[in-house]
Amino acid sequence: MLQVRDDNAGAFEELMLRYQNRLVSLLAHLVGRRDLGEDLAQDVFLRVYRARKRYVPGSKFSTWLYTIANNVASNARRGMARRKEVNLVNKDSGEMGGNPLDAAALAASGLMPTRQLDKAELREVVKLAISALNERQRMAVLLNKFEHLSYEEIAEIMHMSPAAIKSLLSRARSNLRDVLEPYLQHGAPLDI
Amino acid sequence: MNDKTSSDDNSQQLEEIVAYLDGELSPQESAQVERRLAADETYRQKLQSMERAWAALDELPAATVDDQFSKTTMDLVVESARSEVEQQTRALPVQRRKQRLSTMLLATAAALLGALVFRLVWENPNRALVADLPVIQYIDIYSQFRDVEFLRQLRQKLGDGHWALGPVTEELSDNFGQFRLVAAADKRETWLETLAVDERVTLRAKFNRFRSMSEEQQGRLRKLHQQIESAPDAVELQQIMLEYQQWLNGLPPSEQFELRERPLEERVRRVVRKVERESGDKSLELSPDELQKLFQAVKPRLEGLKGRALENLSHRERNEFGPASGWRGLWRFLRRNPPEVLELNRAIREALPVEKREQFEQLTPPEQWQRFFGWMRRADRLKDAERRSGDWRRRARVSEQELEEFFVEEVDAATKEKLLAMPRDKMQQQLRRMYGGNLPSRDWDMRGDEDGRDRRRPRPPRDFEQRRRDRPPPRPRYERDPSRYREGPLGPPPEERPPTR
Numbered sequence: 001m002l003q004v005r006d007d008n009a010g011a012f013e014e015l016m017l018r019y020q021n022r023l024v025s026l027l028a029h030l031v032g033r034r035d036l037g038e039d040l041a042q043d044v045f046l047r048v049y050r051a052r053k054r055y056v057p058g059s060k061f062s063t064w065l066y067t068i069a070n071n072v073a074s075n076a077r078r079g080m081a082r083r084k085e086v087n088l089v090n091k092d093s094g095e096m097g098g099n100p101l102d103a104a105a106l107a108a109s110g111l112m113p114t115r116q117l118d119k120a121e122l123r124e125v126v127k128l129a130i131s132a133l134n135e136r137q138r139m140a141v142l143l144n145k146f147e148h149l150s151y152e153e154i155a156e157i158m159h160m161s162p163a164a165i166k167s168l169l170s171r172a173r174s175n176l177r178d179v180l181e182p183y184l185q186h187g188a189p190l191d192i
Numbered sequence: 193m194n195d196k197t198s199s200d201d202n203s204q205q206l207e208e209i210v211a212y213l214d215g216e217l218s219p220q221e222s223a224q225v226e227r228r229l230a231a232d233e234t235y236r237q238k239l240q241s242m243e244r245a246w247a248a249l250d251e252l253p254a255a256t257v258d259d260q261f262s263k264t265t266m267d268l269v270v271e272s273a274r275s276e277v278e279q280q281t282r283a284l285p286v287q288r289r290k291q292r293l294s295t296m297l298l299a300t301a302a303a304l305l306g307a308l309v310f311r312l313v314w315e316n317p318n319r320a321l322v323a324d325l326p327v328i329q330y331i332d333i334y335s336q337f338r339d340v341e342f343l344r345q346l347r348q349k350l351g352d353g354h355w356a357l358g359p360v361t362e363e364l365s366d367n368f369g370q371f372r373l374v375a376a377a378d379k380r381e382t383w384l385e386t387l388a389v390d391e392r393v394t395l396r397a398k399f400n401r402f403r404s405m406s407e408e409q410q411g412r413l414r415k416l417h418q419q420i421e422s423a424p425d426a427v428e429l430q431q432i433m434l435e436y437q438q439w440l441n442g443l444p445p446s447e448q449f450e451l452r453e454r455p456l457e458e459r460v461r462r463v464v465r466k467v468e469r470e471s472g473d474k475s476l477e478l479s480p481d482e483l484q485k486l487f488q489a490v491k492p493r494l495e496g497l498k499g500r501a502l503e504n505l506s507h508r509e510r511n512e513f514g515p516a517s518g519w520r521g522l523w524r525f526l527r528r529n530p531p532e533v534l535e536l537n538r539a540i541r542e543a544l545p546v547e548k549r550e551q552f553e554q555l556t557p558p559e560q561w562q563r564f565f566g567w568m569r570r571a572d573r574l575k576d577a578e579r580r581s582g583d584w585r586r587r588a589r590v591s592e593q594e595l596e597e598f599f600v601e602e603v604d605a606a607t608k609e610k611l612l613a614m615p616r617d618k619m620q621q622q623l624r625r626m627y628g629g630n631l632p633s634r635d636w637d638m639r640g641d642e643d644g645r646d647r648r649r650p651r652p653p654r655d656f657e658q659r660r661r662d663r664p665p666p667r668p669r670y671e672r673d674p675s676r677y678r679e680g681p682l683g684p685p686p687e688e689r690p691p692t693r
Contacts, residue, residue: 016265016266020262021254021257037255038257042264046272123251123253126252130252166211169214170203170210171203176248177244181245
């Protein structure tokens with residue numbers, strides 16, 4: 001990133017290649033659409049380039065990158081809500097609203113937790129479980145799980161305290177467990 | 193009110209469990225969680241359910257973008273750079289605007305300016321960093337003990353030779369060289385300039401950690417460093433300190449915490465005992481041929497013992513000690529029958545190679561049994577693999593690339609996590625076994641390694657749901673020894689009790 005700051009185009013391309021897949025994955029899961037995730041990822045890289053002179057050596061690049069990504073995703077979701085492109089369920093961070101996910105999943109795919117799920121079905125259930133989390137929980141879960149960031153790093157990205165992140169992740173994972181447990185007990189075995 | 197209190201407790205427990213799984217607890221808190229996991233079945237089940245749901249997220253598809261994405265992104269960036277140059281050109285005075293400033297010149301100027309700014313920032317380092325550099329750079333090890341006497345006693349008991357398992361002598365020698373550079377006041381700034389960016393980031397994190405300590409703690413670390421530096425045996429103390437650091441790095445944080453909390457004498461005793469055991473463990477490993485020989489020699493005796501063990505057990509005991517309980521069940525039987533223990537012990541010693549027999553005899557009896565059962569478990573694994581593959585030696589010829597592909601494509605997420613938690617050589621060993629023999633996960637049932645001792649990080653107890661599924665169904669009443677059959681209900685089979693640690 002220091003080379004990018006010094007206007008090294010090759011270094012920027014290298015950085016982009018290193019992070020593009022992860023960034024697109026993160027944003028796609030955040031906004032629920034792959035195409036929008038790609039657009040937002042490009043927006044993030046553009047902002048990284050434009051803000052390159054403000055990069056402070058010593059701070060972790062990934063923290064900076066995901067802070068920008070978080071802002072971009074939040075803006076996108078606000079825009080989508082205004083255009084009513086997504087059905088945002090009004091949840092506070094502690095409730096799943098009577099677990100609407102189970103009903104939605106069962107209705108949508110005819111899945112019954114009493115029979116074994118194949119991989120594709122399990123994937124859909126997991127996607128639905130993630131999408132049922134609120135925005136902050138989802139962001140924290142994705143950063144923790146797939147980017148392996150610490151609570152402190154996630155806190156820096158999301159402008160919260162590490163203690164708040166700890167609590168947020170606990171509630172998010174508890175919500176995920178409540179939704180997924182029936183499918184994991186009766187569905188595709190995840191142990192060998 | 194009770195419901196609210198219970199709900200708050202539950203939330204707090206979940207928070208603790210999640211933070212433990214994420215490695216975000218302090219060593220002290222981790223040790224507390226692990227103690228609770230050992231004692232509380234409900235708590236364990238909560239952890240396991242959280243782990244299962246978390247592992248399920250691995251099913252989420254990962255995006256892979258194509259070249260078109262990269263190309264269009266770079267196009268956008270280039271367009272943005274062009275706009276910047278145009279803006280900067282427009283900002284210049286009119287007469288200079290007429291001169292042709294190429295994008296290259298501007299970019300070069302910007303690059304130079306950037307480099308200059310960077311150098312200015314680093315050429316004015318914090319004086320406190322330089323002054324306390326040895327303590328800051330080695331804050332991890334200086335935080336592990338309180339006085340020089342600890343190092344002296346370690347040196348006295350373990351000697352000056354290389355004793356920490358794992359790191360090679362050259363690495364320790366390099367570490368010592370670096371330590372001397374950092375300790376020398378006139379060489380610190382030069383050393384700082386040689387650091388790579390990621391090393392500077394690490395150093396900055398250590399500096400922040402040092403600054404967050406109280407004045408008293410900072411003073412204590414400075415004093416400790418000074419005492420070591422000014423000691424007549426400074427070189428030897430520094431070498432043993434670095435060796436101790438290398439050795440500690442192999443222990444999980446909770447064990448490091450336990451050691452730190454011990455009084456000096458007891459800490460030295462524990463460290464020495466552990467190091468001696470590790471050294472002994474290495475020399476007492478049996479080769480596959482030696483294992484085979486031992487197994488063949490004791491097999492008839494073992495078969496007889498198992499038979500007698502099963503005959504004389506009640507229904508409840510048979511469920512507990514029966515075939516599904518494996519070597520542990522046999523050990524429980526042996527403990528109750530000293531003559532059998534002596535006989536078997538003699539057979540084991542006779543079957544060992546001479547040089548290994550002498551070392552074996554120096555172990556305490558519990559250590560001998562631990563070692564023996566570790567060997568037997570390993571022999572089991574080798575036999576299983578041989579039966580499946582036909583040639584377990586072929587596994588040794590599997591290439592790294594094949595193993596890597598196998599890991600990525602065929603190993604499921606939960607097993608990957610378990611493998612990645614192991615030391616590298618153990619992980620490779622296990623992977624080879626799985627690849628060659630396509631072994632199931634029952635290896636995870638065993639808490640010990642081939643030497644019977646569990647060197648892995650303390651982990652929550654194993655998956656009891658999996659054990660329940662693996663356990664054979666209890667024999668119907670009418671198949672048991674009729675002489676033991678009684679009128680009336682004998683009651684339901686006992687619930688499986690989790691093993692005690």
